[in-house]
Amino acid sequence: xxxxxxxxxxxxxxxxxxxxxxxxxxxxxxxxxxxxxxxxxxxxxxxxxxxxxxxxxxxxxxxxxxxxxxxxxxxxxxxxxxxxxxxxxxxxxxxxxxxxxxxxxxxxxxxxxxxxxxxxxxxxxxxxxxxxxxxxxxxxxxxxxxxxxxxxxxxxxxxxxxxxxxxxxxxxxxxxxxxxxxxxxxxxxxxxxxxxxxxxxxxxxxxxxxxxxxxxxxxxxxxxxxxxxxxxxxxxxxxxxxxxxxxxxxxxxxxxxxxxxxxxxxxxxxxxxxxxxxxxxxxxxxxxxxxxxxxxxxxxxxxxxx
Amino acid sequence: xxxxxxxxxxxxxxxxxxxxxxxxxxxxxxxxxxxxxxxxxxxxxxxxxxxxxxxxxxxxxxxxxxxxxxxxxxxxxxxxxxxxxxxxxxxxxxxxxxxxxxxxxxxxxxxxxxxxxxxxxxxxxxxxxxxxxxxxxxxxxxxxxxxxxxxxxxxxxxxxxxxxxxxxxxxxxxxxxxxxxxxxxxxxxxxxxxxxxxxxxxxxxxxxxxxxxxxxxxxxxxxxxxxxxxxxxxxxxxxxxxxxxxxxxxxxxxxxxxxxxxxxxxxxxxxxxxxxxxxxxxxxxxxxx
Numbered sequence: 001x002x003x004x005x006x007x008x009x010x011x012x013x014x015x016x017x018x019x020x021x022x023x024x025x026x027x028x029x030x031x032x033x034x035x036x037x038x039x040x041x042x043x044x045x046x047x048x049x050x051x052x053x054x055x056x057x058x059x060x061x062x063x064x065x066x067x068x069x070x071x072x073x074x075x076x077x078x079x080x081x082x083x084x085x086x087x088x089x090x091x092x093x094x095x096x097x098x099x100x101x102x103x104x105x106x107x108x109x110x111x112x113x114x115x116x117x118x119x120x121x122x123x124x125x126x127x128x129x130x131x132x133x134x135x136x137x138x139x140x141x142x143x144x145x146x147x148x149x150x151x152x153x154x155x156x157x158x159x160x161x162x163x164x165x166x167x168x169x170x171x172x173x174x175x176x177x178x179x180x181x182x183x184x185x186x187x188x189x190x191x192x193x194x195x196x197x198x199x200x201x202x203x204x205x206x207x208x209x210x211x212x213x214x215x216x217x218x219x220x221x222x223x224x225x226x227x228x229x230x231x232x233x234x235x236x237x238x239x240x241x242x243x244x245x246x247x248x249x250x251x252x253x254x255x256x257x258x259x260x261x262x263x264x265x266x267x268x269x270x271x272x273x274x275x276x277x278x279x280x281x282x283x284x285x286x287x288x289x290x291x292x293x294x295x296x297x298x299x300x301x302x303x304x305x306x
Numbered sequence: 307x308x309x310x311x312x313x314x315x316x317x318x319x320x321x322x323x324x325x326x327x328x329x330x331x332x333x334x335x336x337x338x339x340x341x342x343x344x345x346x347x348x349x350x351x352x353x354x355x356x357x358x359x360x361x362x363x364x365x366x367x368x369x370x371x372x373x374x375x376x377x378x379x380x381x382x383x384x385x386x387x388x389x390x391x392x393x394x395x396x397x398x399x400x401x402x403x404x405x406x407x408x409x410x411x412x413x414x415x416x417x418x419x420x421x422x423x424x425x426x427x428x429x430x431x432x433x434x435x436x437x438x439x440x441x442x443x444x445x446x447x448x449x450x451x452x453x454x455x456x457x458x459x460x461x462x463x464x465x466x467x468x469x470x471x472x473x474x475x476x477x478x479x480x481x482x483x484x485x486x487x488x489x490x491x492x493x494x495x496x497x498x499x500x501x502x503x504x505x506x507x508x509x510x511x512x513x514x515x516x517x518x519x520x521x522x523x524x525x526x527x528x529x530x531x532x533x534x535x536x537x538x539x540x541x542x543x544x545x546x547x548x549x550x551x552x553x554x555x556x557x558x559x560x561x562x563x564x565x566x567x568x569x570x571x572x573x574x575x576x577x578x579x580x581x582x583x584x585x586x587x588x589x590x591x592x593x594x595x
Contacts, residue, residue: 033527034527034528034529034536035521035522035526035527035528035529036395036396036529036531037396037528037529037530037531037537038393038394038396038402038481038483038514038530038531038532039393039483039530039531039532040528040529040530040535040536040537041530042483042552042556043528043537043539043549044537044539045552046545046548046549046551046552046553047539047545047548047549
């Protein structure tokens with residue numbers, strides 16, 4: 001923890017001491033108006049206030065005053081906070097194999113629904129772009145902070161058709177991302193690359209640039225066929241795990257649309273966090289106020305004495 | 307300070323009370339050196355008189371049985387101890403001490419010509435124990451302990467035990483906080499019992515001014531009348547209830563303790579001092595406000 005205005009700390013302590021002195025002075029003046037009683041020890045016994053409650057009240061009060069002094073000095077602490085200017089590109093596989101129905105209703109529909117969930121869960125301010133790829137990659141939605149626009153763009157994804165150029169998609173996504181800041185790529189595919197540049201090389205390069213690729217394997221190896229082709233629809237988990245590993249991301253497999261949405265929703269939630277120094281003055285002041293209020297209320301209920 | 311009707315009834319109650327020592331024959335029941343039976347008068351013998359009291363010389367002269375009446379049969383020794391500690395200087399409209407002084411006045415109003423009257427102080431009896439009658443009562447009532455004089459209940463009781471002849475009537479007016487100093491007076495109960503055996507003991511326990519309930523709510527600062535110590539407390543419904551219960555419990559326990567020691571004990575109500583005294587002797591009714 002550091003302080004924005006460290007010189008305020010002794011000033012605040014002096015001010016607190018001055019206020020304390022004044023309150024004591026005022027209390028002495030109030031003594032004249034105190035209720036004269038035969039034996040205050042009897043009153044204390046009658047109220048049966050536990051000593052630990054009084055000690056707790058005093059401790060709470062001291063801690064609250066200390067927090068107030070710290071709040072005045074402008075404390076700064078490092079915390080994981082939602083990133084407001086991060087960027088994420090979602091690469092959605094639209095190759096012919098995504099028409100398979102081993103995930104209900106189809107792999108393609110499941111991927112689209114999951115991408116939609118990811119966008120909805122992303123913190124405001126995160127810029128999102130969408131790349132569709134099959135035999136080649138194309139930008140469906142450039143980076144935008146208008147999440148509603150990105151969701152609308154998902155409707156423009158082409159129907160499943162053609163080969164799978166994962167390397168091209170990753171390269172295009174990398175070009176869309178800004179040079180700095182918090183950046184991620186989310187790859188939604190069944191993982192069988194059969195055209196374009198080598199995806200492993202691109203993933204390696206992205207890792208060097210600190211751009212993690214989160215790969216989501218869509219589909220199963222249940223022996224389902226690609227509709228209209230007679231070819232078996234496959235899922236290359238090994239390749240997807242390798243792309244994620246070399247780039248610093250993670251791999252997850254979604255065997256149905258619901259699970260896929262869950263994974264991507266979680267990813268959307270964690271994408272936007274970054275360690276930052278934040279101003280904790282308000283939090284400290286609120287804690288101090290709560291402490292004082294709590295000690296007052298506890299004192300009100302149980303009765304305090306000195 | 308003329309004797310009032312209720313004063314006379316109070317005196318009569320003391321004279322005929324069961325606590326009054328019965329004097330038989332000769333000898334001295336007094337612990338005071340030289341203070342034996344003192345001749346008062348001769349009267350005609352009545353059935354029940356102790357034969358040892360018959361004055362045979364007077365009988366021979368008059369031709370009828372004559373009984374010697376000693377002063378102890380017709381005169382009282384009335385003493386009082388008033389708690390003058392700072393804890394008695396609190397109260398609602400009047401202080402407990404002012405109320406105690408009203409009681410003291412009523413007590414000494416019962417004194418008649420041959421009675422002794424005195425107030426027990428830290429330095430002994432005021433006035434001297436040999437003084438009798440209304441003059442003694444007036445002097446006893448006029449004494450006021452100086453504010454700087456520390457009141458020590460147990461010390462006063464020890465002095466009374468050393469001074470007073472057996473059968474004396476001793477009135478104690480206190481708020482009772484000194485009775486709880488068990489650590490300083492480990493044999494307190496034995497001493498109270500001893501006093502109860504030797505004297506006609508009466509204690510009026512000054513009732514807490516806020517017996518019915520504390521007058522304040524919320525954050526209240528108390529100041530100890532004795533030590534000046536402060537106590538900040540919050541008074542809510544729970545505290546008010548606890549306080550009323552504790553005050554009633556304390557008064558009841560104190561009275562029970564004194565009664566066990568054969569004392570006559572009763573509460574002293576603010577603004578009704580003399581009435582509290584007469585009620586304790588059964589010569590009046592006390593209307594509790």
